[in-house]
Amino acid sequence: MKLLLVGCNYKTAPIELREKLAFDGPKLPTALRELESRYGCEAVILSTCNRVELYLARAHDQPLPDHGVIAEFVSETHRLPIEQLQTSLYAPQNTDVIRHLFQVVASLDSLIVGEGQIAGQVKRAYELAHEHGTVGPILHALFQHANGVAKRVRTETGISRGHVSVSSVAVDYVRQVFDHFGDKTILVIGAGKMGELTLKHLKDLKPHRILVTNRSPEKAMEVAKGCGGEAMPWEKLDDALVEADIVLSTTGAPEPIMTRRRFSDILARRAGGTMVILDIAVPRDFDPRIHDGDRACLFNIDDLQRIREQTLQERHKHIAPAEAIIEQEVTRFENDWLRRRHGKVIALLTQEFETRRKLVVEDLMAHLNGAVGPEDRARIEYAFRKLQNQFLHGPISALAEEAPEPGRHTLLEALRKMFRLEE
């Protein structure tokens, strides 16, 4: 098995170059077919916003193209001067390719460690290559194994634990306060771009109703229309707060719009339970002193960012155990592959001996011409079979012992030559 990877990622190439190197639309199937027809190798192309990688494989006795040739192929496909690419491309081979793919699929090589999208993207890249017939036994085995590695790392470590986007962290907090949302009112204050994704996540909770207020009635109407809510005049902000259970504030006001005193009056008018305020405006819209963790839970952008950082830090603690799993899996994959190859040789060897033994026994029986009874015949057959097994025991054991040492195939080749074994 020979493996080559040529690619770049967010660490080695700027976004401008990655955009130019992306295999999007019809470029991908064309490139896959070209790689197969030109170089006669198996090929999978992984093209995401953070990386572009070409995985190539050939059988052990066939040469793979040089990485410079593949770099030229990439340059030609994207019509970019090769000089522009060379410093950004990496080209690991064989075991390093296996390790790299496992790190990628387990999200250890991602911009945000532990993010869940990459495993799906790798799977999709494999499926696309499979659809276009550029996946052979090597890459099939490698990508199937990679899929299992991603699952193992995710379940056995905390690498993907917690949320890291501000909007997901915000919704996590809302879920710590509320259990059901069918009777809840969400109030959106302002129309900041920052709040759009958070509002989308909150809307997914299927609240009873969404109120939108803004200094500009037109903007309030626009946001309300976009999220299926009701616009409220800015002057009725306090009334809206009395009714609200979840508040998303994203105004561009230069000073806090809600002081502690004003909020105390609102709390006194409220009959409902806890109010969660997600203040993701900069500068902040709500006085942070209103937060008491009981009747009012206020989370501003700093809190949400801090929790995001904590989650990322926590994930980084799981990198070492994840790397250990990957090392185990790299060894396991290589050993499995070698055993699979050795298995063929062992089967051929056994078959060869089996055929010769039968011929010798039949020849002997013909020579004896019925002088032995069925019992003696069985005894003779048993003796020859035992002799065959004793002969084969040594070579088969030696092959099994050689399997854990990837890269060494001397014994395998020797056996092939000695016994003239043809696949």
Next chain:
Amino acid sequence: MLDFLARVTIFCFAASYGVALALELWHLVQPRPILRYVAIGFGAAGVLAHLFYVVGPATGGLSLVAPAGSLLLLALILSIFYVYGSIHHHRVAWGLFVLPIVLGLVVLAVAFPPAATDSQGSLWSLFQGEKFWGATHGVLVLLAAVGISVGFVASVMYFVQAHRLKAKLAPSPGMKMLSLERIDAMNRRAVLCAFPLLTAGLGVSMVMLFSPGAGAWNWSDPKILSTLGLWLVFAVLLYLRYGVHVRGKQAALWTMVAFVLLIVALALPHPLLGGGP
């Protein structure tokens, strides 16, 4: 088989609960699902041993008359609640909240060993003859005690969750909790179930006290006073919840006061079931 059941002691189930609690604490530090499952296993084993102890030959049927009997029965029901909760919401750290209460009740039961006269009031014999109403009172109060204890667990959970929210801590995988709203609803339901049971239990005892042939009762008996105090706290709690819409920490605090009074009431010897003063 009976020999085996007779060998079940308080230590058997207390140790099981202790191991389950230790595993829950371990899970808090190093969250691994297997720890939670093993903890539930130990908890379930504890429940089984506890049940054998309560109804089995070791005690000859546990007495409700003695504080030890009431406390052990309450601990048994709470440990069943723990196992059920842990299976139903296996990600929630029930054990951290319920098991310390269960172990506390067991320790209290050990601290109040059964008196010599207790054997006359075994669980089943209490429902026979003239003792029927006394037993009915005891069972109603015990069921109310379960509600109060669940309310207490919910109150402690509420304070912990409110503290986590106030400190703006990231959700911890080792200590997943129900939402603040769910905990408050759990507290409310527990109190709502417990109050009618407690009222009915006290009603039965009042009928018994004023019935012809009843002896002279000492109204200053600490058991009677603490039980009446408990009922009053409950009445105030319900008024605060539904009359002036008090929620959250205040409601949780009142439930905790009710629980303390309940423990006092249970720990004191029973004048009605024990035959009166």
